[in-house]
Amino acid sequence: MNSTVVDMDTAMIRTHGLTRHFTVKKETVEAVRGLDLQVDEGELVAVLGPNGAGKSTTLRMLTTLIPPTSGTARVAGHDVVGEQREVRRRIGYIGQGNGAAHSQRGRDELISQGRAYGMSRTAARQRADELVESLDLSGVADRTVSSLSGGQRRRLDIAMGLIHAPELLFLDEPSTGLDPQNRARLQEHIVHLRAAYGTTIVLTTHYLDEADSMAERIVVVDHGRVIADDTPARLKANHSGDHVTLGFGAEIDARAASDVARRIPGANVETLGATVHVRVVGGPQVVPGLLRGIGEQGVAVSSVEVARPTLDDVFLNLTGRSLREGGAEPAGTHESATTEQEIAA
CATH class of the missing domain: 3.40.50.300 (P-loop containing nucleotide triphosphate hydrolases)
Incomplete structure (x- = not known):
């Protein structure tokens, strides 16, 4: 030794x-x-x-x-x-x-x-x-x-x-x-x-x-x-963001809320019908100000949900793929996995 x-x-x-x-x-x-x-x-x-x-x-x-x-x-x-x-x-x-x-x-x-x-x-x-x-x-x-x-x-x-x-x-x-x-x-x-x-x-x-x-x-x-x-x-914290989901009574309200959400630095905003999805770092800290801004537009929010990011979100953000995805590997990786098992056996 x-x-x-x-x-x-x-x-x-x-x-x-x-x-x-x-x-x-x-x-x-x-x-x-x-x-x-x-x-x-x-x-x-x-x-x-x-x-x-x-x-x-x-x-x-x-x-x-x-x-x-x-x-x-x-x-x-x-x-x-x-x-x-x-x-x-x-x-x-x-x-x-x-x-x-x-x-x-x-x-x-x-x-x-x-x-x-x-x-x-x-x-x-x-x-x-x-x-x-x-x-x-x-x-x-x-x-x-x-x-x-x-x-x-x-x-x-x-x-x-x-x-x-x-x-x-x-x-x-x-x-x-x-x-x-x-x-x-x-x-x-x-x-x-x-x-x-x-x-x-x-x-x-x-x-x-x-x-x-x-x-x-x-x-x-x-x-x-x-x-x-x-x-x-x-x-x-660094490679993903919190997921904030806002529900509204009408699509017009959701569109108005999405305009407010887009003013948040670094926010990724998507509107689907009467729902607005916002991905942003520090979601719990951002939500109070976001709600105030939406309220100032005369829009009522019917529901709010904040989901913290997962490690799967991290990998999805880094690579565009989910850790849980099957068959998402590039051509040849399944073959390489099989080959390495045969060599190690």
Whole structure:
């Protein structure tokens, strides 16, 4: 272990120009394009983006599953190409597929995983028991993996990634296949892991509420590049606006109100029948003045609704696409996703 390198650089992850290309039907597909990323020790960072954006490919490079085409990446102070063994000793990785052997019992798989990381049999068994309890696997942990349901296997995979309490944990769509109760339990366990051990956590997710509530920092990726990187609050404040909806008794009143709304700096105004939609930063602070201005025109407002922006609004504003949209990726990204899964398998 090169402790000097670790001491000199406190970043848990640092990439520069990280790039990964795949060849699909004799054409080059750029899954990740010159990605620069830094994650400091102890951070919980969520990486968001639609299918094919390059999220999973990035995680596979950072976890040494596939090599970069170009660029550099250091994880826990070690190079992902030249020091793979040192990187793997320090990380946990929970991918999208099932990692447990189907012919083994779940608890035995956990203990074997712990032993592989150098834990004593007693410590591995104790840790396995803790994870079995916290992830609601008590009733099925001593069954063979092949007999478990999809959700149970998913929870077992999560336990395998957590068995050695890694200093850096990668979670690729960890909640996929989990019911709301077990999603909540997983979130609690992740938060506890970070609080108890100072674990650095990087996760990808399509559950926007999960990213918004858990992550202190969100990295938005599209077409293999980072297009935004900030706290959830600042992303929503800077890249979207509050949605103010005003209802009126007649279309003529709505048109008069829209003229008033358009005087607000930076406001985006749309009139549909007797309803006016205004998107503006600081909606709750803007509404009182807007209502006064409308009232001065002799127009009565029948309803007012203010909706705060979501992370989906942020992505829509940045790219013109929704995070939830399916099939919105450019040609070739579905193929690149399939190819990267085949290579990593």
